[in-house]
Amino acid sequence: MAKTDYLQMDLGGPFKEFRLYSSRFQGSKRRVMPWLMEGIQNHLQPGQRVLDAYTGSGLVTYALTSKGYEVTSSDQLLSSLMTVQAMSGESRDLEPSELSDALAFASANGSATKLSSIYAGIFFPQEELIWLDRMSQFIQNLPKDAQPRAFWALFQSALAKRPYNLFHRSNLDMRTREVSRSFGNKATWEKPFPDHFAKFLAEASTHALNSSRVETFHGDPLNIKASNFEMVYLDPPYINGRGQTTPYFDYYGFLDLLINPSLIERINHEKANKPLEPVEGGWHTPDAALETLEKLMLNFPSAKIGLSYRSDGQPSMDTLIGLMQNKREKVTTYMKPLKYALSTKVDAEEILLVAE
Numbered sequence: 001m002a003k004t005d006y007l008q009m010d011l012g013g014p015f016k017e018f019r020l021y022s023s024r025f026q027g028s029k030r031r032v033m034p035w036l037m038e039g040i041q042n043h044l045q046p047g048q049r050v051l052d053a054y055t056g057s058g059l060v061t062y063a064l065t066s067k068g069y070e071v072t073s074s075d076q077l078l079s080s081l082m083t084v085q086a087m088s089g090e091s092r093d094l095e096p097s098e099l100s101d102a103l104a105f106a107s108a109n110g111s112a113t114k115l116s117s118i119y120a121g122i123f124f125p126q127e128e129l130i131w132l133d134r135m136s137q138f139i140q141n142l143p144k145d146a147q148p149r150a151f152w153a154l155f156q157s158a159l160a161k162r163p164y165n166l167f168h169r170s171n172l173d174m175r176t177r178e179v180s181r182s183f184g185n186k187a188t189w190e191k192p193f194p195d196h197f198a199k200f201l202a203e204a205s206t207h208a209l210n211s212s213r214v215e216t217f218h219g220d221p222l223n224i225k226a227s228n229f230e231m232v233y234l235d236p237p238y239i240n241g242r243g244q245t246t247p248y249f250d251y252y253g254f255l256d257l258l259i260n261p262s263l264i265e266r267i268n269h270e271k272a273n274k275p276l277e278p279v280e281g282g283w284h285t286p287d288a289a290l291e292t293l294e295k296l297m298l299n300f301p302s303a304k305i306g307l308s309y310r311s312d313g314q315p316s317m318d319t320l321i322g323l324m325q326n327k328r329e330k331v332t333t334y335m336k337p338l339k340y341a342l343s344t345k346v347d348a349e350e351i352l353l354v355a356e
């Protein structure tokens with residue numbers, strides 16, 4: 001199967017598993033991917049370079065490379081960029097001996113780090129937390145080109161065992177309580193870490209990007225100096241109608257700690273789930289979002305700007321279009337009814353605005 005066939009399969013095949021444990025595109029958004037790609041492609045020529053500025057799970061980067069574009073991916077989360085690197089030609093599978101050493105090290109009775117004391121009783125039973133902690137120590141010491149796929153398998157394993165596949169609540173008791181559950185999968189939660197890890201590791205190489213090299217940037221896209229982008233694609237955190245933003249550090253910050261233990265300094269110990277303190281982001285309020293969008297449009301003056309958002313969010317669609325019209329000659333609007341996986345009602349539209 002040619003790599004470019006992936007999208008024609010409605011993002012099935014490798015995507016089914018790849019997307020399993022990542023929130024933003026789960027359900028509704030995944031189904032709008034062909035629509036999103038079509039909208040973006042209306043404004044690009046084959047082979048042009050796109051900045052996927054808020055890359056998240058890497059799904060859009062994956063889809064763009066499958067359509068033959070060159071991509072630069074950026075995000076504030078290390079785990080997002082590690083995921084993109086895991087899919088790129090810069091990453092390799094573990095040798096069989098590396099895998100057996102990894103599994104032996106993680107399961108051995110040995111020292112754990114501060115991570116295992118700080119997060120005791122919050123997300124995982126203690127023996128699982130220590131396994132995660134030790135596996136992360138082992139992967140940090142692997143050769144650089146062996147790390148991304150191993151980390152990706154570790155992230156997927158950890159997310160698989162979390163209620164809602166997130167780290168936003170201290171809710172280990174949901175796993176341990178003997179109550180009937182209307183969601184979640186007890187069998188997946190109970191499956192031992194080594195089994196999850198080996199399965200995801202075997203799967204990692206099936207998600208290869210259709211591009212030998214994808215540039216990655218960790219941090220705020222406003223700090224990107226390169227200017228060779230035909231389009232800057234933005235899928236920023238959604239701010240809902242009540243003005244609340246989506247807290248990505250609460251959701252996935254724990255995974256970044258598995259990559260870089262020095263981030264322990266940034267933990268907020270006041271909150272029950274002990275999230276990483278968010279960095280200055282620009283998408284925490286509707287006003288900040290507008291300011292950030294304007295700065296991004298000025299930062300990349302010759303690039304087309306593609307913005308994914310929702311019609312029921314703040315800032316409003318009209319406000320976003322107004323700002324974009326001020327900074328570019330033309331704005332094209334694409335809309336698609338949004339239906340959530342567990343809901344039958346259509347209560348909002350997914351929007352794509354392209355300014356050029």
Ligand SMILES: C[S@@+](CC[C@H](N)C(=O)[O-])C[C@H]1O[C@@H](n2cnc3c(N)ncnc32)[C@H](O)[C@@H]1O
Nearest residue numbers: 054055056057059060075076220235237248281
């Ligand atoms: C809606 S998600 C992106 C979803 C993505 N398109 C996908 O395919 O999964 C928003 C992303 O923006 C990132 N983010 C939020 N604020 C940021 C900032 N100021 N700088 C860099 N990344 C940021 C979050 O970490 C999150 O991964």
